[in-house]
Structures are given as C-alpha cells and as structure tokens.
Amino acid sequence: MLFETNPILEKIADVIGLIINFLKPYIIPIGKWMVGWITMLLQFFPQHDLTIYFLIFLVLVISAAIINSKWPGDKPKAVSEIQGEKIKPASTGVMQPEKKDIDTRIKCSSCGNPIGNAKNCPYCGAINEKFDEKAPKQNIN
Amino acid sequence: MGAKKNMFRGTLFTAVYFVVTILIPFLTFTWIKNLGAVSGSDVELTMDSERYRQIVFWISAFGLLICGCAFFTYSSPSQSIRRGTFALIMIILNCLYIWSYKFSGALEIEFQLKLGSNSGAVAINLQQMIMIYLGIYFLTIILKTYDLIDFIANRKKIRESRIKKEKRKR
Numbered sequence: 001m002l003f004e005t006n007p008i009l010e011k012i013a014d015v016i017g018l019i020i021n022f023l024k025p026y027i028i029p030i031g032k033w034m035v036g037w038i039t040m041l042l043q044f045f046p047q048h049d050l051t052i053y054f055l056i057f058l059v060l061v062i063s064a065a066i067i068n069s070k071w072p073g074d075k076p077k078a079v080s081e082i083q084g085e086k087i088k089p090a091s092t093g094v095m096q097p098e099k100k101d102i103d104t105r106i107k108c109s110s111c112g113n114p115i116g117n118a119k120n121c122p123y124c125g126a127i128n129e130k131f132d133e134k135a136p137k138q139n140i141n
Numbered sequence: 142m143g144a145k146k147n148m149f150r151g152t153l154f155t156a157v158y159f160v161v162t163i164l165i166p167f168l169t170f171t172w173i174k175n176l177g178a179v180s181g182s183d184v185e186l187t188m189d190s191e192r193y194r195q196i197v198f199w200i201s202a203f204g205l206l207i208c209g210c211a212f213f214t215y216s217s218p219s220q221s222i223r224r225g226t227f228a229l230i231m232i233i234l235n236c237l238y239i240w241s242y243k244f245s246g247a248l249e250i251e252f253q254l255k256l257g258s259n260s261g262a263v264a265i266n267l268q269q270m271i272m273i274y275l276g277i278y279f280l281t282i283i284l285k286t287y288d289l290i291d292f293i294a295n296r297k298k299i300r301e302s303r304i305k306k307e308k309r310k311r
Contacts, residue, residue: 020273027276034275038240045202045237053202060209064151064216072144073218073303 106130151216158211162238163204170196196242203238210234220299225289232285236278239271 020027046052104114110126117135118128174193210231217224254261292299 023276024273028269028272029276030279031272031274031276034236034279035240035272038237038275042237042241047198050198050201050205053205057205057209061155061212064209064213065148067223068147068151068213068216068218069144071218072147073221 147216147218151212151214154215155208155212158208159204162207163200166200166204167197170200199238199241203234203241207231207234207238218303220292220303222289222292222296225285225292229282229285229289232278232282236275236282239274239278243268243271 103116106116106128107113108115108121108124108126109129111121111124113121113123115121115123115128117130117132119131120127170193174190210227214224214227214231217227254263
C-alpha cells in the first residue's frame with residue numbers, strides 16, 4: 001500500500017484513522033439521518049432520462065453568465081461621477097442640477113427672478129422677451 | 142472584480158468539477174468493467190453491465206448538476222448572497238451525489254471470480270465509510286449556512302470593504 005511505503009504518510013493515515021474512530025459514534029448517527037432525507041429527496045429525481053439534468057445544467061450556466069456579467073460585484077458609478085457635476089435631490093425627489101447653471105443675467109421683466117433662456121418665467125408665468133429659440137436649453141427651478 | 146475574471150473563474154472551477162465528478166469516476170468504472178482476466182492467473186473479474194449503466198447514469202446526472210452549480214458559485218462575486226446560496230446548494234447536491242453511489246451499486250462492489258472450472262464472488266461494502274463521509278458533510282452544510290447568514294447580515298459592511306478595495310486598486 002502507498003501509505004505503508006512512506007513513514008510520514010503512514011503516520012498521517014494513523015492520525016486520521018484515530019480521529020475518525022473517535023468521532024465515529026457521533027458522526028455515524030448524523031450520517032444515518034442524512035441518508036434518511038437524501039433517500040426521500042432522491043425519489044423526486046428522474047431515474048432514466050438525462051435530458052432534464054442537462055437542461056438544468058444549461059439553465060444554470062446561461063443564467064450565471066448573464067447575471068454575473070451584468071452585476072459582477074462592483075458598485076455602479078454614481079450619477080455625479082458620470083456627469084461631473086454636483087447634483088442634489090429636489091423636494092419632489094427628482095434629481096435636478098443646481099440653480100447656478102442658470103444664466104442669472106437674464107431676469108424676468110415682471111418679477112425680477114433669474115429665468116435664463118426660458119420661454120416663460122417659472123415663478124410668475126410672464127413671457128420672456130429675450131427668449132432665443134436657437135440657444136441651448138437651460139434648466140430652471 | 143470584473144465580469145471577465147468572474148467568467149474565467151467560473152469556467153475554471155466547472156472544468157475542475159467536471160473532471161472530478163464525471164470524468165475520473167466514469168473512467169474508473171469503465172476500467173473496472175473492462176478489467177477482465179488478471180494477467181498471469183486464471184482469475185477473471187467481471188462487472189454487471191446493468192450496474193455499470195446505472196453508475197454512469199447517476200454520475201453523469203449529479204455531476205452535471207454539480208458542474209452547473211459550480212459555475213454559478215465561482216462566477217459570482219466573493220461574499221455575495223448568490224455565491225453563498227449556490228455554495229450551499231452545491232454541498233447538498235454533493236451529498237446526493239455521494240449517496241447515489243449506493244443506488245448505482247458502487248458501494249457494494251461485487252466481482253465474479255472464475256478459477257478454471259470453479260467460480261465465486263467477492264463483495265466489498267463501503268456503506269459505513271459513506272456514512273462517516275456524510276456525517277462530515279453535515280458539518281460542512283452547517284458552515285455554509287453560517288456563511289450565507291453572515292453574508293446577508295453583514296451585507297453593508299461587505300459592500301463597503303469591497304468598494305474600498307476597488308478604490309485602492311484604482
């Protein structure tokens with residue numbers, strides 16, 4: 001035997017044998033209980049057709065590939081990191097840019113609040129006389 | 142942890158499990174079946190072909206399930222709930238795999254001996270050994286369950302430490 005040729009291996013085999021012999025009275029009842037539920041569970045497994053096992057294997061591999069590629073365990077980047085701008089939650093719960101983005105030089109002729117290039121003043125609803133359709137849109141709160 | 146690395150790890154471990162749970166047992170039983178006459182003697186060892194078919198069936202069936210679970214487990218990020226869940230399922234499947242050897246007859250190996258005009262049989266019963274093995278497996282199930290509970294309970298801490306690690310790498 002392989003274990004008898006090398007004295008170190010023989011010693012290791014003896015120690016493992018001793019441990020197992022010591023634990024045998026405790027482990028075997030657990031093993032018997034395991035056998036009980038395993039026998040019950042095995043009744044539900046198909047015993048003549050490998051197709052179902054192959055299908056389960058394919059489903060597991062494909063779903064794992066999709067799930068673990070899409071969510072590989074990294075935390076998704078914050079929106080602020082992507083856009084490079086500070087964002088604070090509005091009272092409505094919708095993420096909106098800060099007011100400082102608005103061109104404060106253009107003010108409403110009616111109420112005097114900064115309105116940027118908005119068509120109507122968001123505060124009083126007055127028409128913006130300096131509104132330019134070609135200019136890029138600005139966010140206003 | 143990148144997606145590519147996850148997939149590579151999953152594939153690697155699936156290959157390992159395929160070799161260990163399907164290929165090696167399949168080759169071993171095929172070798173036993175085809176052992177035939179022992180050279181230099183009149184002793185002939187034969188294995189029932191019906192039993193051989195059963196053994197190969199159970200090995201392939203549970204081997205496939207274990208390989209699928211191994212791919213899911215090892216391609217998942219470490220300390221994630223999905224990893225813990227599938228590791229636990231894999232251990233339970235391992236128990237079924239080991240015990241299925243009993244139904245296939247692998248635990249009661251019987252050899253037909255033919256010595257010239259006389260014949261006889263030798264049977265080896267390995268059920269006690271499997272009982273011990275299953276007992277040890279029960280302890281592994283407890284460990285994996287503890288792991289899963291730990292992953293769920295300390296989810297926030299695990300995530301934070303993972304993000305810290307990622308930042309340090311960058």
